[in-house]
């Protein structure tokens with residue numbers, strides 16, 4: 001009988017014997033932090049990149065370099081894009097008369113992905129919060145008022161999250177907009193209490209948009 | 217009653233009204249091709265990158281640039297890494313006497329991820345195939361023979377996929393190695409017929425390794 005090699009006895013290879021160079025391990029770890037990818041999928045993704053770098057890694061790399069070099073916050077609406085004004089603000093086909101106000105860029109993306117709102121957006125960049133000390137002047141409310149003041153907007157849709165703070169923010173904005181000749185509405189049925197827009201499916205978003213009600 | 221805006225009637229925003237600049241759409245599309253990410257997760261991943269570019273996009277970008285700039289195929293074993301010889305070939309703690317032969321780099325990674333084999337590897341870069349016209353001289357068999365010829369190797373584990381072509385390749389290599397004083401074994405129980413190593417879980421791989429049998 002041959003003597004069993006160590007690995008035949010069920011001894012595991014120590015964790016610090018990495019299979020690839022530190023550079024590749026760094027890439028695995030960096031990709032593993034992406035939402036939707038864990039350490040296992042990140043490793044598989046990196047292997048995929050290494051196998052055909054010309055057709056897989058190069059396109060990601062150059063797209064990411066482009067984005068990274070040109071990333072800006074839109075000075076009109078607060079969206080993030082590689083140009084200012086952003087794609088949405090500079091698209092003449094969009095309805096300038098409807099303005100949808102959201103807390104975060106992720107909410108804008110969630111709504112826009114649903115393809116249900118062909119108007120423009122305004123990103124507050126947060127929500128009022130006594131707990132976190134976020135006051136009206138800390139988020140983009142004055143800028144919103146200025147946009148409405150300039151005229152041309154018929155309706156403002158308040159699309160805050162259905163959280164206490166989101167709703168308090170909506171009410172505060174509704175009060176500040178009271179004196180302007182705009183219809184005010186807010187997303188209603190379909191948003192689960194405590195739910196965050198960013199995680200809703202399209203159907204729920206559609207229902208919330210269609211059944212929105214005027215602010216009392 | 218107020219006149220309904222177009223988007224209240226359930227009219228969808230046309231597909232060509234993109235929400236972000238072409239550069240960002242390019243990045244979404246490039247990432248969507250990664251295994252484990254679809255178009256939806258890719259969009260969420262990009263949004264995550266855009267929100268905190270300094271702590272998310274920059275590390276991926278610099279890790280990927282490093283990897284892309286230094287990517288090489290190991291001249292000893294055929295593994296892909298950012299240095300030559302690769303991390304595995306240049307690690308003195310690994311057992312030089314055991315050599316595991318695999319078809320592809322992805323198989324090497326799958327086996328090494330299981331942490332069950334502390335030896336060295338040899339990547340063939342394919343498998344013999346009459347159908348695809350892949351002959352012995354088209355894959356890294358001569359190089360494998362040279363490594364064995366040089367001596368110092370006690371055992372060669374043939375870890376081909378359990379496909380017809382994989383097994384034909386294993387048999388061919390076994391014949392070529394017959395005259396050398398090495399123990400030859402191959403993965404056995406646990407590989408589903410037609411299965412590919414790269415997709416097996418660790419437990420199955422462990423069983424296949426532990427119950428490997430001598431080549432007749």
Ligand SMILES: [Zn+2]
Pocket residue numbers: 074075076077078079085086087088089090
């Ligand atoms: Zn904008």
Ligand SMILES: [Zn+2]
Pocket residue numbers: 290291292293294295301302303304305306
């Ligand atoms: Zn190597």
